[in-house]
Amino acid sequence: MDPIESFRRRVVADIEAVGGRHDEAELYEGEPGDPGLVGGPDSISWELHGDLAIVSAAGSAAIIMEVLHPSVMAGVSQQSTFRTEPIKRAQNTLGYVLRTTFGSTPAATEVIGKVRHVHSFVEGTRPDGQPYRALDPELLAWVHTCIPWAIMTAYDRYRRPLSSEEKDRYLGEQAVVGRMGGGEGVPTSVDELDAFVERIRPELAVNEQTREFIRFLAEGAVEGQAVGPRERAERWMGLRGSMMLMPRWARELTGLDHGNVAARALSDRLERTKVAVVRWAVPxxxxxAIARRRATGAPDPVGVTGSAA
Ligand code: HEM
Structure with missing residues (x-):
């Protein structure tokens, strides 16, 4: 086989091993003409979320922003299986973003309902004694917001600059999902996002649970496999690269700010290379592709979802 194609397939296999494949016909096919929840092929959400390189680059930044809220951190630390099933957690989270964007209206609505059900069991007490529950509408709005915020920042930085109107439109489209997930006061524009972040910011903090979580992202064993020094270094670099998307104050809060200009430049360079390779491998x-055919009512060619037109 052509060595370049062989390399491309290896890159795709590596991406799918961690992120999953996400081509289930029962989720993405459906009623011809169904645009799904966020506006269909002409939406800005489809443009941004269709770029796997960008969604992947944004992943760690979004997750770290989410857990800077000690209530979210406590829920994840105490009730998630991220330590024993990190890959499943990552695949399900990516699946949620893709299904709510590209899934048929029934499939997207169903996953939102299922995740709300999971959240209904997530409650407890933080290390500082404060009670929390995942169904708290403000916490749901915070976690929801971190995802489009990070994706929008990554797209703007690595793909093409987004106009203010496009950012507002994107946040408005995504707010539909955030509200269906139970969020209240979900930002629908950049101005609202800025105001929301300023309001939540005093509540954000780093504690031992946060430090353990961030260490796990960079060093935690996956499926019992010990992490060697090289992989650890690569994972720390990847994490720091994604964290470059976070505002400086948030990076400083984690204690992992790239104060050093050379380190910042290196992280940025590596992140841009990674994004370019992933985009080339998964255009x-x-x-x-399946959702586009559904929404435009185009026939499904044999071999993509397995069903004949
Ligand atoms: C709209 C905001 C949120 C979204 C989109 C979201 C997304 C998700 C998704 C997709 C899952 C299922 C993951 C899986 O099956 O592996 C999940 C599970 C979970 N979520 Fe959330 N979440 C949100 C808010 C929250 C909040 C506020 C908390 C904590 C206070 C929280 C804590 C958890 C926990 C502990 C689980 C169980 C994970 C596990 O089984 O390991 N989530 N969430």
């Missing part, structure tokens, strides 16, 4: 997500 269009399988679920986006």
């Amino acid at each position: 269009e997500l399988p679920c986006a």
Whole structure:
């Protein structure tokens, strides 16, 4: 086989091993003409979320921003299986973003309902004694907001600058999902996002649970495999690269700020290279291609979802 194609397939296999494939016909096919929840092929959400390189680059930044809220951190630390099933957690989280964007209206609505059900059991007490529950509408709004915020920042930085109107439109489209997930006061524009972040910011903090979580992202064993020094160094670099998308104050809060200009430049360079390689290997997500045919009512060619036109 052509060595370049062989390399591309290896990159795709590596991506799918961690992120999953996301081409389930029962989720992404459906009623011809169904645009799904966020506006269909002409939406800005489809443009941004169809770029796997960007969604992947944004992942760690979004997750770290989410857990800077000690209530979210406590829920994840005490009730998530991220330590024993990190890959499943990552795949399900990516699946949620893709399904709510490209899934048929029934499939997207169903996953939101299922996740709300999971959240209904997530409650407890933080290390500082404060009670929390995942169904708290403000916490849901915070976690929801961190995802489009990070994706929008990554797209703007690595793909093409987004106009203010496009950012507002994107946040408005995504707010539909955030509200259906139970969020209240979900920002629908950049101004609202800025105001929301300023309001939540005094509540954000780093504690031992946060430090343990961030260490796990960089060093935690996956499926019992010990992490060697090289992989650890690569994972720390990847994490720091993604964290470059976070505001400086948030990086400073984690204690992992790139104060050093050379380190910042290196992280940025590596992140841009990674994004370019992933985009070359996966120019269009399988679920986006299936969804496009559904939404435009185009026939499904044999071999993509397995069903004949
Ligand atoms: C709209 C905001 C949120 C979204 C989109 C979201 C997304 C998700 C998704 C997709 C899952 C299922 C993951 C899986 O099956 O592996 C999940 C589970 C979970 N979520 Fe959330 N979440 C949100 C808010 C929150 C909040 C506020 C908390 C904590 C206070 C929280 C804590 C958890 C926990 C502990 C689980 C169980 C994970 C596990 O089984 O390991 N989530 N969430």
